[in-house]
Amino acid sequence: MKRLAEVIGRELEWVQPSAWKMEYELRAGDETIATLRFRSSFGSFARAESADGCWTFKRVGFWQTRVTIRGCGSNTDIATFKNNTWSGGGTLELPDGRKIFATTNFWQTNLEFTTEAGATLIRFKTAGLVHLSTRVEIPPDAAGVPELLWIVVFGWYLALMMHTDAAVTVAAIS
Numbered sequence: 001m002k003r004l005a006e007v008i009g010r011e012l013e014w015v016q017p018s019a020w021k022m023e024y025e026l027r028a029g030d031e032t033i034a035t036l037r038f039r040s041s042f043g044s045f046a047r048a049e050s051a052d053g054c055w056t057f058k059r060v061g062f063w064q065t066r067v068t069i070r071g072c073g074s075n076t077d078i079a080t081f082k083n084n085t086w087s088g089g090g091t092l093e094l095p096d097g098r099k100i101f102a103t104t105n106f107w108q109t110n111l112e113f114t115t116e117a118g119a120t121l122i123r124f125k126t127a128g129l130v131h132l133s134t135r136v137e138i139p140p141d142a143a144g145v146p147e148l149l150w151i152v153v154f155g156w157y158l159a160l161m162m163h164t165d166a167a168v169t170v171a172a173i174s
Contacts (some may be wrong), residue, residue: 001031001032001033001034001050001051002028002031002033002051003050003051003052004033004034004050004051004052004148004149004152005052005143007028007031007033008138008140008142008143009138009140010028010029011028011029011135012026012027012028012033012135012136012137012138012152013026013027013133013134013135013136014026014027014036014124014133014134014136014156015027015133016133022037022038022040022041022046023035023036023037023038024036024037024156024160026050026136026152026153026156033050033051034048034049034050034052034152034153035048035049035050036048036153036156036157036160044057044058044059044067044161045057045058046058046157047072048150048153048154048157049072050149050153052149052150053071053072053149053150054071054072054073055069055070055071055072055078055150055153055154056068056069056070056071056072057069057154057157059161064082064083065083066080066081066082066083067080067081067083067154067157067158067161068080069081069092069150069154077095078094078095078150079092079093079094079095079147079150080092080093081093081102081154081158088103088104088105088106088108088162089101089102089103089104089111090102092113092147092151092154094147098115098116099116100113100114100115100116100121100147100151101113101114101115101116102155102158104162108126108159108162109125109126109127110123110124110125110126111123111124111126111155111158111159111162112124113151113155115145119139119141119142120139120142121138121139121142121145121148121151122136122137122138122142122148122151122152122155123136123137124136124137124155124156124159125137126159134156134159136152136155136156138152
């Protein structure tokens with residue numbers, strides 16, 4: 001796998017090689033840059049791997065959901081994401097007190113991460129209903145942000161969780 005820094009500026013896309021598995025690949029053309037695999041089709045625990053590192057994501061809570069982000073094999077959070085239930089998106093809180101904001105559109109097809117100063121770090125544009133994929137845009141000035149490596153994977157995790165939640169809501173209403 002190539003490091004993320006080697007492909008910034010190239011077209012990146014998260015794809016699901018098989019609609020039957022909760023496994024995804026971040027690709028730059030034919031090259032795999034990162035993977036995201038869920039432990040089970042019904043759980044929220046996922047493991048992400050790339051040449052830049054390995055991380056785990058797990059959603060906890062019911063009314064006030066949050067996601068813990070950890071390095072693989074660690075019990076220490078490197079960040080916590082607090083979901084904004086009513087307006088979509090939420091806030092990534094880093095141990096040093098910095099915050100990174102996630103916003104989404106009404107249909108949850110666009111997800112964007114921005115700094116407290118309003119600078120865009122990453123944009124995700126999602127397509128598909130069952131067999132999801134998303135284009136990833138990383139502005140060149142975001143390359144120096146150390147968290148960028150795992151936010152690229154976490155953003156896709158978050159988009160998948162939002163898609164799952166929307167599907168459950170539609171099923172409950174029907």
